[in-house]
Amino acid sequence: MNPQSAVHRTEVDGIPTLFTYVAGPMRAGLVFRAGIADETLGRAGLTHLVEHLALYRQGVADYHYNGATKAAFTHFHVEGAEHEIAAYLTGVCASLTDLPMDRLETEKEVLRTEESRRDPGPLPLWRYGAQGYGLVSYPEWGVRNASAQDVGQWAQSWFTSDNAVLWIAGERIPPGICLKLPAGDRRPMPAVTSALPTTPAYFSHGTGGVLLDAVVADTPAAWLYSGVLERELTRALRQEGGYSYTTATDLTPRRDGFTVLAAFADALPAKQDAVLGGFVDVLAGFQAGRITQADLDAVRGRADAALSSPEAAARRLPGMAEDLLAGRPWRDAAELRSQLWAVTPGHLHEVALEAAGTALLQVPSGHSADWAGYTAAPTASDRTVTGPRFITGRAGDAELTVGDDGVSLTERSSPGPDGTRVATVLYRSCAAMLSWPDGGRRLIGADGLTVDVEPAVYGVEPSTMAVIDAAVPPHAVVPLPPRPHPPRLDRAPASSTTTSARPTAAPPATGTVLADRPRRTGGQMAAMVLLGALGGCFGLLALMLTVFGADDPETSVGEWLAISGFLWGVTALLVWPAVRILRRTSRR
């Protein structure tokens, strides 16, 4: 092995530094142990905002630079001449200690544009819930209302010299580099939460194809398994079956000793069933231990080339910086290569079984994977709160309960032990509550289940809404701008109690429940009785005049017709609103 390609550990301005010798253009990166998984749903996006603000002063440079906010790490990287590298890194650190807050609102807009292009998919939220690593599935709801103080505090507590690692691939550490950052703590890795009571599990979502997500030990055997799996998916689904066009696998090390294996096969809508069946069979083949030495060798050749190429050490530096921040043991290339060559088909079989045990499968909407032994991921809660109930739905088939400790939405005539499905969000585990000016609220629990509270649809009084608003932890509240189409009585939402729809800040879709009838309020009841009674009196008067007035010698026929018509008109005007209330609300 080329001794120059070794990675050396040193320090620059107190920041641990990984250096490897590379001739030619220099590359460097500053990595922080800070990411989306460190945030909360109601305040999500702060790290990303800091990253953007820190790069603003770099302006339009000739050299190539960028920033990346990941689940547990934030990267600032750069490629260029020595002095450019020094200027970039020095500038990033200077900005981090003094963020250009005059840019705050503009960068928020930039993030919103970026968000509309970002699509991480729903797998993380189904695996981890609306917290920690699951947050990457959600919109950055904390950005809109983040104040300069919020952003400054976040930067100060996470972007510190003790929470950073520098890496450099070049001829030497560039002179003139100055990394002045506040002192802080090396942050522990984010907690790994779970929203899956049992694995392997599945959920149905979208139309794109089949996706697998599995957590396996981060070893060379796992890398090779990922490669072998991709080959076999391509062979079975694309080459032989012609069911898929794209098949791919990917590994994302979580830096806690585990790596997340992802596998994907796209599908034409008409071939989804065959793609799912073929996908399941490919996985089953590996789980049964059918792994050929030839496949292993083919994949190993490529993996070894990636480790032994002159570029290898430089390419590994960002990952090694993450490992260092996470406190993972040092793994040098020679050691990894020897481990790589020791892998047998038996080892891959072990990885396949480990992956099978932790698998989460995303199957196209309308399909299931229970037949293949995957358990449906939860789309319902196992408890319901007690408190005032509000009925809605065409036949009273949805019921909102507002309790002291949370809210529940019960849907009848849906799959469940007794034909019902309940979604409950407890206030104490409410990850976020979206709040619209029209009074609508969406509560999202830490497990990812959501409950929509639409006062206009359920007939919930303002006093009850105030109770909910007061009970949700303040950091979870996300005030949002007015919605273009707030749900109304005649355009009621399908009660969205599941995590099946990828959550967005958009209003709940108008859906299947077309004629939801909310509970009649006290005021509506009183108005209805009063209008009905008055209408009745006028109706009686109109009737008497119509029947007997014609014979009255004191009125002409013209007068009789006019007065009768007037009285009938008043009756109609009084009765009509009462009928409207009667038709559009329900008694309970």
Next chain:
Amino acid sequence: MSLASPLPPPDFEITSAYPEVAWLRQAVAAWDWTAVRQYLAGLPRGSDTSQVFSTVAGTEGVEQVLRDLVAAAPDDVFALTLLGAREVQIGWKVRTGARAESVTREQFATFHAHLRTAEQLLIRATALDPSYAPAWAERLNTARGLQLGQNEARRRYDRLAKSHPHHFTAQSRLLQQLCPKWSGSWDAAHSFARDRMLAAPEGALNAGLVAEAHLEHWLGLDAGEERHAYLGQSHVHAELVEAAGRSVLHPEFRREPGWVTVAGCFAALFSLIGDTARAAAHFRALGNLASQFPWSYLGEPAEAYTRHRDTALALTSPATAPNRGRR
């Protein structure tokens, strides 16, 4: 009713047509799996072994023993497939053959639970040995019962056909899936039947698929004029004549498992069409052998068989002139 038929009543006992089933039943009753394995191994390469698996799967209580067998040898493809086939059988017995409207929610739940258990055993079997046709053939049943989709059923058939291109039982199962009652179409069903007939060697049973497809189509129509008009089409008759000529009437034809059903289909269809001469030929070949399908489609099986046979044979007895025409 022609209970006063001068001919012997139809014999629906499977062992009358296939004496080896009697031997198999004894072996299964004695849990002599070694003997069953040896029997399978001794069959010519490319044989349709479904009868062996359905014989085991039809044995009451055999699942207990098979579960032990699988537990002791979780990689035993033969044992996994037998247990899978048995679970399918148990599930379908709960579901019954009735139309979906008359099957209760609970029946469906139990049916699906058994099929899921079966499917997972069979997934493992085909994963361990992708060329093991009996397991793929069972997975056509699970795919249909679990409604996994037309393309998925087709994919399974294609996997089976790679190692076993003329597996008649598997083709017959896929044909069911291709019918409109299982979300398919008549076009798909008829063209699959014809393709498989033409691909198979002459004298093989596969041409029976053409008859099955027409029988399914006939049954799917409204009783009376519609059905009568369907079978009255000259192309239907011509296709049946061609299919019978390529299978049961071909010099290369051999009485393999399934032949009684195929000959029965031709007999039934020619009789329904009114071509009693051709129906008679198939009835004569059958002797008094019968299988539930196709006769269950025509009413009470024994009664339907007797009625059609007696009509066909009476009109073509030596006393009457040979009637070669239709109707």
